[in-house]
Amino acid sequence: MYGEYEHTVDAKGRMNFPAKLREEFGEHFYICKSLTEKCLTVYTTESWEELKTSLKGKPSKIALPIERFLFGSACEAEPDKQGRIAIAPALRAYANITGEVVVVGLVDRAEIWDKSAWEEYTNSTPLEDIAGMAEELGI
Amino acid sequence: MYGEYEHTVDAKGRMNFPAKLREEFGEHFYICKSLTEKCLTVYTTESWEELKTSLKGKPSKIALPIERFLFGSACEAEPDKQGRIAIAPALRAYANITGEVVVVGLVDRAEIWDKSAWEEYTNSTPLEDIAGMAEELGI
DNA sequence: ATGATTGTGGGGAAAAGTGGTGAGATAATT
DNA sequence: AATTATCTCACCACTTTTCCCCACAATCAT
Numbered sequence: 001m002y003g004e005y006e007h008t009v010d011a012k013g014r015m016n017f018p019a020k021l022r023e024e025f026g027e028h029f030y031i032c033k034s035l036t037e038k039c040l041t042v043y044t045t046e047s048w049e050e051l052k053t054s055l056k057g058k059p060s061k062i063a064l065p066i067e068r069f070l071f072g073s074a075c076e077a078e079p080d081k082q083g084r085i086a087i088a089p090a091l092r093a094y095a096n097i098t099g100e101v102v103v104v105g106l107v108d109r110a111e112i113w114d115k116s117a118w119e120e121y122t123n124s125t126p127l128e129d130i131a132g133m134a135e136e137l138g139i
Numbered sequence: 140m141y142g143e144y145e146h147t148v149d150a151k152g153r154m155n156f157p158a159k160l161r162e163e164f165g166e167h168f169y170i171c172k173s174l175t176e177k178c179l180t181v182y183t184t185e186s187w188e189e190l191k192t193s194l195k196g197k198p199s200k201i202a203l204p205i206e207r208f209l210f211g212s213a214c215e216a217e218p219d220k221q222g223r224i225a226i227a228p229a230l231r232a233y234a235n236i237t238g239e240v241v242v243v244g245l246v247d248r249a250e251i252w253d254k255s256a257w258e259e260y261t262n263s264t265p266l267e268d269i270a271g272m273a274e275e276l277g278i
Numbered sequence: 279a280t281g282a283t284t285g286t287g288g289g290g291a292a293a294a295g296t297g298g299t300g301a302g303a304t305a306a307t308t
Numbered sequence: 309a310a311t312t313a314t315c316t317c318a319c320c321a322c323t324t325t326t327c328c329c330c331a332c333a334a335t336c337a338t
Contacts, residue, residue: 002169002213004229008296012316016295036203080318082295104211107191111207121207130208131174133201139174139193147286151326155285219328221285 005103006115013092014084015112021105022079031091031112032074035066038117039095040087042077042103042110087112140244145254148240152231153223154251160244161218170230170251171213177256178234179226181216181242181249226251 005018017025021042030043043051051070055063073094077085087097100115113121144157156164160181169187173180182190190209194202212233216224226236239254252260 002171002210002215003227004211010297014296019294036199082319084295086317104207105213106206106210111211125204125208127174130204134174134205137193137197137201137205139190139205149287151288153286158284221329223285225326 001110002105002107004105007101007103008099009087009092009097009101012086013089014086015101016083017077017079017085018103018105019083021103021110022083024105025110027078029077030074031077031085031087032070033091033094034111035069037111037113037121039114040091040097040112042112044108047108140246140249142244144242144244146240146242147238148226148231148236151225152228153225154240155222156216156218156224157242157244158222160242160249161222163244164249166217168216169213170216170224170226171209172230172233173250174208176250176260178253179230179236179251181251183247186247 001021001024003018003020005021007016007018009015025042025044028045030045030048031040032043034041055067073088073090075086075088075091077087079085091097095112096114096117097112098114102113102115102118104111104113104118140160140163142157142159144160146155146157148154164181164183167184169182169184170179171182194206212227212229214225214227214230216226218224230236234251235253235256236251237253241252241254241257243250243252243257
């Protein structure tokens, strides 16, 4: 689903996963390091399976490093009764997640950013650049 | 649909969505940041789906920034019994929406502007420029 | 003028989010 | 092996926010 949601990670490493996104992601989903930015990617069960199958049968020279990176870091997330999930320390460290967090909904995926990293990203990506790319795609 | 409609955003972040436009947009539509100006774009369900499909399968280097910009900011709008919609804080912040708002109908889309931003835009866009562009298109 | 439709404000119920406490399990120390 | 300490997890309770409904004001059409 869509939208930008701010939450906090408490002392126990728990963070709320927004209710709007829980409707899409259900009671069981996967989190791992993002390949593109210092943030975390949240996969639905379906998109996770797609990811696995798209790596199957690929030459190990390419597939293995990706598998190590993605699967090696992955953790399963199951919201508790309050809608909170626990994020593995290694993942928190990768994305520099300390206190405040931004969850970004991207249709079939989501991203979890440290708030200051997200602000830095949005500020350092000029609107004109994005508009230009969109034009290339005919949007 | 067409036309320019003035409304106010109340203390709870709600604003009326004009009845004339509701006929076109129905009970369910999408709002996100505009790629071209500091305003918000309203998509019908159909144009929103088109947007999603036009991004599918594109290289992530181009698609991801756009997805983060558009989907990350998007919110679903469902008018209540009074015809009002809620606009997410991040969207209000982007378009500098505080009190008075102008909704501009653009056939299959609409735009939501802060009133003063809209006035500034219309004043800073000389008629001759628009007429020139129209001529280029043979209108 | 009168009724219907549209737009605005406010209050209350329900849900979402956050912090804290206690029980069970695991590990450690004697 | 038993007791203690620590850690993790699930549950509970409070606070805040969101959503939904009702009532009033304004505008439009007949």
